[in-house]
Amino acid sequence: MSHPLSRDTSLSIVHALRSGTVPAEGLEHFAVGLEPQMEALREQWEFVSRGHGQYRFLRGPYGSGKTFLAALASAEALRADLAVSHVVISATDTPLYRLAEIYRKCCQGLTVPGRRGGALQSVVDRWLYRLEEKVAQLDHLDEDDPAFSAAVQRRVDQDLVLLGREAGRFAACLKAYHEAHLRQDFVETRGILDWLSGEPKVSAAVKRVAGVRGQVDGADALTFLRGLLHLLREAGHPGLLLVLDEAETVLRLRGPERQKSLEALRQLIDALDRNQFPGLLLVLTGTSDFFESPRGVPDLPPLHERIRDLSREGEPENLRQPQLRLPAFDRARLLQVARRVRDLYPAHDAWRVAEKVSDVFLDRLADQVTAGFGGRVDLAPRMFLRELVHVLDLADQHPDYDPFDSYRFELRESASELPLRPEESEARDLLL
Numbered sequence: 001m002s003h004p005l006s007r008d009t010s011l012s013i014v015h016a017l018r019s020g021t022v023p024a025e026g027l028e029h030f031a032v033g034l035e036p037q038m039e040a041l042r043e044q045w046e047f048v049s050r051g052h053g054q055y056r057f058l059r060g061p062y063g064s065g066k067t068f069l070a071a072l073a074s075a076e077a078l079r080a081d082l083a084v085s086h087v088v089i090s091a092t093d094t095p096l097y098r099l100a101e102i103y104r105k106c107c108q109g110l111t112v113p114g115r116r117g118g119a120l121q122s123v124v125d126r127w128l129y130r131l132e133e134k135v136a137q138l139d140h141l142d143e144d145d146p147a148f149s150a151a152v153q154r155r156v157d158q159d160l161v162l163l164g165r166e167a168g169r170f171a172a173c174l175k176a177y178h179e180a181h182l183r184q185d186f187v188e189t190r191g192i193l194d195w196l197s198g199e200p201k202v203s204a205a206v207k208r209v210a211g212v213r214g215q216v217d218g219a220d221a222l223t224f225l226r227g228l229l230h231l232l233r234e235a236g237h238p239g240l241l242l243v244l245d246e247a248e249t250v251l252r253l254r255g256p257e258r259q260k261s262l263e264a265l266r267q268l269i270d271a272l273d274r275n276q277f278p279g280l281l282l283v284l285t286g287t288s289d290f291f292e293s294p295r296g297v298p299d300l301p302p303l304h305e306r307i308r309d310l311s312r313e314g315e316p317e318n319l320r321q322p323q324l325r326l327p328a329f330d331r332a333r334l335l336q337v338a339r340r341v342r343d344l345y346p347a348h349d350a351w352r353v354a355e356k357v358s359d360v361f362l363d364r365l366a367d368q369v370t371a372g373f374g375g376r377v378d379l380a381p382r383m384f385l386r387e388l389v390h391v392l393d394l395a396d397q398h399p400d401y402d403p404f405d406s407y408r409f410e411l412r413e414s415a416s417e418l419p420l421r422p423e424e425s426e427a428r429d430l431l432l
Contacts, residue, residue, distance in 0.1 A: 005029050010346040017341065018389045020382050024116065027072045030340040033333050034069050037326065040319040041073045041283070045082060048281045049238035053272040055282040057307055059291055060326030063378035066285040069326065070243045073283065077241045078113050082281075083123070083232050084241040085109040091252045096244070097260035099221035104198030106242055107228070120197050121189075124177060126235040131155040149182060163230050169212050169220065170196065170227030176210040198224070222271065229279045239279040247286035251295050262300040269306060291323060329378045331366060337381070338362045338388055345389075347396045356395040357388075361403055365391070368409035 009026040016023035031038075037058075044054045058066045074084040087094060087105040094101050110119045135141055135151045142148065156178050164171035173196040180188035191206030198216040207213060216224055232240055250261045265284070271277055290296045291309065298304045307322040317325065339362065347353040366380070369387055373379040387409060394401045 005344060007346050010344050013341075014345060014389055014392075017385045018393075020386050022068055022071050024071075025075065026344075027068065027075055029344050030337055031068070031072050032336045032340065033327070034065065034072065036317070036319055037069055037324055038073065038076070040324055041281075042076070043320075045073075045077055045080065045239060045241060045281050048279055049080070049082065051278045053275050053277040053280045053282075055269050055272050055284070055322065057291070057323045058283060058285040058326060059288060059309070059323045061287060061328050061378055063329050063381055064326040065329060065381075066326060067245055070245060070283055070285055074111075074241055074243065077281075078111065081113060081237055082239045082241050083110060083112045083119070083237045084243070085111060086243045086245060088245045089247050089249050091249045095253060095257060095261060096247065096250055097257060097264045098218065099264055100198060100216055100218045102244070103216065103221040103224055106225070107197035112237060121193055123231055123235045123237070124174065124193065127159075127174075127231055128152075128156070128178060128181065130234065130236065131159060153178070159234060163227060167223045167227035167230075170224050172212060173210045174231070180209065196224075222267075222276075225280070226277060229277060233279055239281060241281045241283065244282070244284045247284050248290040248296075251289060251293065258295065258299070262297065262303055266300060266303040266306070269303075329381055331370070331377050334366055334377055334381060334384060335359075335362055337385070338366070341385060341388060342392065345392045345396070347392070349396070349399075352399065353392060353395045356401070356403060357392055361391075361407075362388075364404075365407070365409070372409055 005026065009029075013023045013026045013029065041056065044056060048054050058069060060066050070086065074086065077084050085106045086109055087102055089096050094105055096102070107120050109117050110123070111117055112119045112122060115122045132143070132148075132152055134155055135148060136143075139151050141151055156175060160171040160175055163174075173192050177189055177192045177196075180192060188206060188209055191202055192210050195202040195206065195210060195212065195215070198221075200215050202215070229240060247265075250258055253261060268282060272280065272282060286296075291307075292298065297307065309323045309325065310321055311318065311325065339359065342354060342357055342362070345353065365388060366377075366384065369384040370377050370380045372383070391403050391407055394406075395403065
């Protein structure tokens, strides 16, 4: 689902590719081969937007585009007015079994249309604004009326009754935030939001104002996630797309922590199946090892039975089963992406750049970069696109530059170069 491409979006895309990262916007303009998977995810978030909870596992080898697909889906979900958040699972900072930390990172990365990351305050303020609108429309009071503030307070209390039964401390914080907001005490409002989002270092004075103690822990995390979903709905966002990326890091944990991680995942999908998280679409990405190796999902049979891949040889792809499989990145797809990036590149002389960086040169560039990784096309996309942008930059800046004569790919890694990921380094080392 492509949208008009502005020059600023083109510049943002090219800048990110130049740095070896996934662009924050405009992904649909060079996404290739992912439309069937995107259509499957669209079906799910449309269902989620009607008050249901869903989950989906993006499975594919390294370099197949799992993170890219998750980012592409997030961008489109934002256009549908959902909130999104992207949490990278790690073996140290954010292991899957630490649900309180995942909740905190979810709040840190919370994004809504017009606000990328850290959007919790925007959501709370939007919730209050909508309650004020109800007072104006239903109670026929305007904000200059002496009775307006008391009427809004009654609306806040009414809205928090149901939430208070499910997430009492979450509701208490929202009530305290509104009261501090009326006093224009911005230190307190900031502190209350910090505690609500799971930040561990919040002053005792702020906690006393909100009527809470301690900090958000693992027992609170799922309750607070339900509170966040309620808040998003009341603020006008029909759901949340929460991406948990790189689940395969679970395989690097010791046995007890690995088991706790798998149990946490089972707990999440059990709750989603019982519709305890209406409005949540949980998307988890992982390699085939995570889903198939004895140290991964099969190590917890109840989880494995719930989400296992039912595909059989000779069958067409079932895009509605829990695991959504991505094919390995191949050469044809690599070149198709390259042509799209060349065509969107914001050149001063687009005709000259396209002539110099021709399809013939793109083919040669693909040969050189993939050769640097032992012919592994699946390992090449990140470095290939970075090299492509470098050549496009040179062709755009220097009319006499001829990449056929001048360009040679060298796979290096130093402080000034793009750091190689473990899989990339391993493939390079095999050639040395």
